[in-house]
Amino acid sequence: MSTTGVSSWAVDLAGVGAIYPFQGMEWILLIIALAFWIWWHITTFRMELSRQNEKVKKYGDSKNIINAIEND
Amino acid sequence: MGNNLDALTTIFTEFYYWLTVALMFLIHVGFCMYEVGASRRRNHMHTLLKNSMLIPLVTITFFFFGWWIYWALPNGPFITGGIEWEAANANAPVSDIMGTNLSDRITGVFWAAFLLFSWTAASIVSGSVIERINSGAFWILAVLIGSGAWIIDAAWGWHYAGWMVQILGYHDAYASGVIHAVAGGFALGVLVVLGPRLGKFSADGKPRDILPHNPWLVCVGLFLIYTGFWGFYVACNVPLISPEGIGGEITGETWTATTIYLTPTTLGAITFNFLMSLSGGMMMGYFASKGNAFWTYSGGLAGIITASAGNDLYHPIQAMIIGGVGTYFAYKLHYWVENKFKIDDAVGAVAVHGYAGFIGLVICGFVLWGHPSSPYEGYATINPLGNFIGAIIMFGVLGFLPGYIASKILHAFGLLRIPKEVELMGLDFGTAMEEEAAAREVREAEIAMANGK
Numbered sequence: 001m002s003t004t005g006v007s008s009w010a011v012d013l014a015g016v017g018a019i020y021p022f023q024g025m026e027w028i029l030l031i032i033a034l035a036f037w038i039w040w041h042i043t044t045f046r047m048e049l050s051r052q053n054e055k056v057k058k059y060g061d062s063k064n065i066i067n068a069i070e071n072d
Numbered sequence: 073m074g075n076n077l078d079a080l081t082t083i084f085t086e087f088y089y090w091l092t093v094a095l096m097f098l099i100h101v102g103f104c105m106y107e108v109g110a111s112r113r114r115n116h117m118h119t120l121l122k123n124s125m126l127i128p129l130v131t132i133t134f135f136f137f138g139w140w141i142y143w144a145l146p147n148g149p150f151i152t153g154g155i156e157w158e159a160a161n162a163n164a165p166v167s168d169i170m171g172t173n174l175s176d177r178i179t180g181v182f183w184a185a186f187l188l189f190s191w192t193a194a195s196i197v198s199g200s201v202i203e204r205i206n207s208g209a210f211w212i213l214a215v216l217i218g219s220g221a222w223i224i225d226a227a228w229g230w231h232y233a234g235w236m237v238q239i240l241g242y243h244d245a246y247a248s249g250v251i252h253a254v255a256g257g258f259a260l261g262v263l264v265v266l267g268p269r270l271g272k273f274s275a276d277g278k279p280r281d282i283l284p285h286n287p288w289l290v291c292v293g294l295f296l297i298y299t300g301f302w303g304f305y306v307a308c309n310v311p312l313i314s315p316e317g318i319g320g321e322i323t324g325e326t327w328t329a330t331t332i333y334l335t336p337t338t339l340g341a342i343t344f345n346f347l348m349s350l351s352g353g354m355m356m357g358y359f360a361s362k363g364n365a366f367w368t369y370s371g372g373l374a375g376i377i378t379a380s381a382g383n384d385l386y387h388p389i390q391a392m393i394i395g396g397v398g399t400y401f402a403y404k405l406h407y408w409v410e411n412k413f414k415i416d417d418a419v420g421a422v423a424v425h426g427y428a429g430f431i432g433l434v435i436c437g438f439v440l441w442g443h444p445s446s447p448y449e450g451y452a453t454i455n456p457l458g459n460f461i462g463a464i465i466m467f468g469v470l471g472f473l474p475g476y477i478a479s480k481i482l483h484a485f486g487l488l489r490i491p492k493e494v495e496l497m498g499l500d501f502g503t504a505m506e507e508e509a510a511a512r513e514v515r516e517a518e519i520a521m522a523n524g525k
Contacts, residue, residue, distance in 0.1 A: 017175040018168035026166035030136065037132055045208030045487070052494050055502040060493040068497040072114050072285075 081312060082177055088311045089181035095303025096188035100127065102296030103195040107202055109289030110419050112282070114498020115203045122207045123198045129211050130194050130218035134187045138219035140164050142186065145227040152235040185307040186226070189251055192304070194218035196255035197475070199419035201262055203269050204495050209482045216478050217258045225250050225470045229462055232334045232446065241445040241452030242462040245331040246308050246342070246380035248432035249466035256426015257471020259417065265479035266488060268416030270495050279410050282418070287365060294369035298350065301376060305342050305383075308332055320447030334447050337384035345391035349379035352395030360403045367403060370420055374399040374428040381436035381459070385443065394435050402428040426467055433463035 001007060003021035059065075104123050111119040130138075144160035147153035162169060163183075169176040170183075194214035201210060229236035230250040236242035244250050273279055284290045310330045315322040318334045328336045350372045357371015358364075376383075378398025379391040386394065406423035409415050417423065437459025445454050452458060482488040490499065498504075 013174055018171060018173045020171040020173075023168065026168075030165050033132065034136060037129075037136070041208065041212065044211075045206070048206060048208050049487075051502070052491055055497070056491055056493045059497060059502055059505065064501075065493065065497045068114055068501050072112050072498065 085311055086177045086181050089178070089185045089307060092303040092307035093181065093184045093188055096185070096192070096300050096307065098296050099188070099300030099304065100191055100195060102293045102298075102300060103192075103199065104293070105296060106290050106293030106419065107199045109286040109291075109293055110199065110284040111202050112498070113285050114500055114504075116500060117503065118207065118499035119202050122202075122205075122210055123195060125207070125211060126194045126198065126214040126218065127191060129215055130190050131187060133215045133219035134190050134223070135170070135183075136165050136219075138190060138223045139170075139183050139186065141220070141223045142227050142231065145224060146231045146233045146235065148228070148235050152233075152238055186223070188307070189226075189247070189304070190218040190222060193222040193251055193255040193258075196252070196421050196425045197259040197262060200259040200417045200421040201266055202418045203499070204489055205262075205266060206487060206490055209479075209488045212482065213258075213262060213475065213478055216474060217255060221258060221470045221474045222251060222254050225254050225466055229466070230332055232332065232448075236458075236462055236465070237333060237445050238451050240458030240461055241454045242458050243333070243436055243440060243443075243445050243454040244381045244433060244459075244462065244466075245333070245335075245337070245384040246305055248377055248379075248381035248429040248436070249463055251429075252377045252380070252425040253429030253433065253463060253466040254471040256422045256424075256429060257467035258475035260415070260422045260426060261472040261475025261477075262479045263415050263417055263422070264413075264476060265483050268414060269418070270492065272416045273414055277414060279414075279416075284366070291365050291369050294366075294373065298372060298376075301373075302346070305346055305380075306339065309337065309339070309342070310334065311339075318447050321449055322447050331384045333445060335384070335444065336447075341385070342383055344388040345379060345383035345386050346376060348388040348392040349375045349383065349395030351375070352392035353378070353399040356396035356399040357403065360400050367420070370424045371399040371403070374402045374424045377425060377428040378402075378432035378435070380429075381432045382440050385440055390439065394432065394439070397435070398428045398431045401431055426471070430463045430467045433459045433466070 004019045005023060006016070006019050100123075104120055107123055108116055108120050140160050140163055143163045144155050144157070146156060149155045161167060163179070164170070169179045173179075194217050197213060197217055198210065226234075228234045229242045229244055230247065231237070234242070269282060271280065272282060308331065310332070312327055313330055313334070314327050315324060318330070320334065322336070329338055330336055353375015354368055354372040357374065358368040360371070361367030375392075375395025375398065379386060379394045382394075383391055402423040405427045406417065406420050409422070410417070415422070434456070437454065437456035440454040441456060443454045445451050479488055494501075
């Protein structure tokens with residue numbers, strides 16, 4: 001008994017295929033991964049927009065902007 | 073791997089593609105250096121991260137659905153047949169060959185070689201939009217080009233059974249169109265909606281030069297792209313296959329390397345042609361730009377890209393001339409489009425990849441006219457019209473249109489472009505201020521300790 005389906009290497013390798021753990025759960029893994037991917041886009045996009053608003057509020061006066069341009 | 077010869081062939085093929093992946097990583101390193109070098113100091117870290125984060129995003133989405141698309145859609149679908157369910161399902165993310173599997177040693181490395189092309193497609197777009205696009209918007213566009221548009225075009229025109237190869241006789245051995253024209257067209261579609269960087273054009277519409285902050289970094293970046301390009305070329309070949317393995321009309325028992333279309337070529341041929349087209353491009357880039365370093369290096373890339381469609385067959389001197397011709401027109405078109413349509417392509421990506429790729433496809437149709445596009449019976453031979461239609465599909469239909477439409481949607485939701493104040497102060501400005509304050513605090517604390525407080 002093992003998570004990979006291989007419990008001994010006393011086998012002919014010609015008959016061995018997939019050896020990753022928890023075979024048969026690929027669809028569940030895929031759904032979890034797709035959800036994580038979409039969540040990541042939404043969350044990081046929100047973070048980026050909120051950070052930009054914060055920057056504009058904190059540093060967006062003309063003095064800071066001119067300073068940034070001149071020091072570039 | 074039933075016997076030693078099978079084992080050697082399998083392990084050689086596995087290692088061959090693996091090595092191309094390692095080499096192609098350098099393309100991405102080069103793109104990042106190039107982009108950061110071209111951006112202004114106040115945008116460095118944002119520029120680097122924008123490009124770097126396409127690596128995980130395109131990787132996972134190419135695993136989720138990009139690779140499936142390649143195997144599912146060679147027929148269109150519904151042009152030369154339906155969806156290829158059997159081949160597609162074997163390469164779906166839930167298939168047991170998409171993981172550690174002792175009975176399949178090739179899929180992982182072959183998938184990765186295609187994936188690195190996907191990164192390249194997205195990275196080409198990344199450079200052109202620097203300093204004013206929201207990273208979140210770019211990453212959505214990167215997934216669209218990297219795991220969508222380019223892999224559809226690969227299924228159609230860069231697959232031994234692709235409908236464009238069968239019906240049009242489309243030939244594009246080293247991806248002038250399927251990577252470069254599509255990515256250049258996509259970048260142009262995005263740029264039309266995104267608009268130029270603030271200050272790029274004067275009030276009367278005259279373009280201004282926004283100089284790279286570090287031309288040296290830009291040039292070394294391009295050098296690294298050249299280096300990685302070796303991996304790209306080699307990855308486009310099948311390294312070793314028997315006539316029986318091809319299953320086409322080739323007779324006898326002589327094994328060969330082939331293109332992705334399973335048409336015979338050699339590594340020697342593409343080595344000749346890579347170097348000669350690079351040389352033609354660099355010499356023409358230097359001449360056309362009157363010795364500008366950036367355009368000389370970009371000319372080398374444009375030279376390779378122009379000749380790539382037919383570099384499996386060209387004579388090296390043909391490759392050199394074709395590379396030079398493509399570079400000249402790409403350079404001229406860049407400035408013509410910039411002046412005429414006020415397009416701010418910060419790194420010349422649309423020209424170097426898009427125009428050069430398009431021109432290369434058209435030239436290939438003429439130069440290789442009548443050569444078999446495939447070892448299989450019934451396929452159209454290579455011809456000028458087929459490659460011209462192919463160039464329009466690559467640059468326009470699968471490149472420009474998706475880039476333009478997706479950007480329009482992002483723009484409609486106010487998500488495409490950063491606020492004006494942020495663009496002026498620089499994307500790194502707030503972070504830089506905070507880091508400077510933190511460093512100052514540490515320095516003050518250390519000075520206080522030194523004073524015995």
